[in-house]
Amino acid sequence: MGKGEATRERILEVAEAAVLAKGFGATSIEEVIAEAGLTKSGFFYHFRDKNALAREMVRRYVDTNDRLFDEIFERGRQLSDDPLQAFLISLKLLAEVMADLPNGHPGCLIASICYQERLFDREVRDLTAQSVRDWNARFRGIFEGIAAVYPPKEAVDLDDLADMLSCIVDGAIILSKTLNDPRRLERQILIFRSCVKLMFSGPALS
Amino acid sequence: MGKGEATRERILEVAEAAVLAKGFGATSIEEVIAEAGLTKSGFFYHFRDKNALAREMVRRYVDTNDRLFDEIFERGRQLSDDPLQAFLISLKLLAEVMADLPNGHPGCLIASICYQERLFDREVRDLTAQSVRDWNARFRGIFEGIAAVYPPKEAVDLDDLADMLSCIVDGAIILSKTLNDPRRLERQILIFRSCVKLMFSGPALS
C-alpha cells in the first residue's frame, strides 16, 4: 500500500465518523483535514471535490459491511447444516457484534445519505440503492434456502422478510442513537430472530 | 389564529420539507424564506435563530404524529373490542395511510435529526428522545392489553416489541426513500402485522 493510499484511508475514516455525527452537508472539509493531519491542498489532491469523497466513502462502507456479512453468515453455515439454524446462529452473532461496538453503532452511512439525498449526485444515490438491493438479495437467498426446508406458516413474502432485516437494523440504529442506549440494537436483532423462528419453525397454523 | 401564527406554520412546513430532503445543516434560511414568501427580517421576527426553528419543527412534527396515532389506534378500538384485533386493524389503517401519501413518505424528522445530532442543542435532542420514549410507551400499553388476553408464545419482551414498530417504520422509510419505492413502507408494516399475529394468536409453541 502506497503512502497516498494510507492517507486516503485516513481521510475516509475521519470523514465517515464526522458525516455520521453531523451529516454530510455540515461536515466541513477543514475539520476533516485537521483531524486527518493534512492540508486542504492535500485533500483536494486525493479527492476532486466533496462528491468524490462521498462516492469513496460509500464504496468503503459497502465493502466493509459486505465483508462483515460474508464472515457472519459463512460462520453460521459452518456451525450448522440446517439452513434455519445456521441463520439463527448468524443473527445471534450479528447481535453480538453490534453489542460489542465500543460506543454503540456509529450509524448507517446509507441512512445518513438517504436523509440528505439532494446533496448528492446520481452516482452516489445509485450506489446506495444498489447496495441495499444487494444486501436484500443476499438475505432473500438465505430465506429461500430456509423456506425450502421449512415451509413458512403464514403467506409471507420472502422479499419483504429480507427487507425487514435491513429495516430492523437501520431502525434500531436510529433508536439506539436517539435514546443513547446501544443495547437496543442488539435486542431488536434478537426479537427479529424470534420472529423468524416463529415463522419457520413453529407448528403449522390453521 | 393570528396572521403571525399562520406565517410561522408556513415557515415550519417549508423548512421541514427542506430538512427532510437535504438535512438541517444544508438547509439555508434564505431558501426557506424564498419559498415561504417572506424576508429575512420576517423570519428572525418569528425565530430567534436556527436552533429555535429546529425546536418548533420537532414540536410540530411530534404533535402531528401524536394526533395521527391517536386517531388510528382509537379507530381500531372502535372497530373491535378485542385488543389484538383492534391493533391489527390499526396496523392495517397505518399501512394504508402510509401508502396513500402522494409522493411516498417524506421522511422521519427524528431520524433526520438523529443523523445530525451534533448540530443541535440539548433541548432539541431531549425533545426527540422524549418523543420516541412516548411513542414506545404508547405501543407498550397496547401490547400489555393484548398480552393480558393472549399470552405470548415466546418469551418476548413487550418493550422490545414496542420498539420494534418504531424501528420497522423508520427503517422502511429509509428503504423506500433509498430505493424510490413507496410501497415498501406499506409492506413492512403489514409484515410486522403478521409477526404480531403469529406471536399472540398462533397456537402454543413447544
Add this chain to the structure above:
DNA sequence: GAAAAACTGTACTCGCGGTACGGATTGCTG
C-alpha cells in the same frame, strides 16, 4: 383611530466552504 403585531428594506460583519495554482518534499526507479 391608536396601539401593538407583523412584517419590509438595507446595509453590514464575519466565518467558512470551496477553488486555484505554484512550489516544496518525498519516494520510487533505473
Add this chain to the structure above:
DNA sequence: CAGCAATCCGTACCGCGAGTACAGTTTTTC
C-alpha cells in the same frame, strides 16, 4: 545517485449564508 512522478504544502482568493442592527411600513386587533 539522478531524475521523475507521486504526494503534499502555502497562500491567496471568491462567494455564500448565518446573524445583527435598525429604521420604516403595513396590517391586525381592540
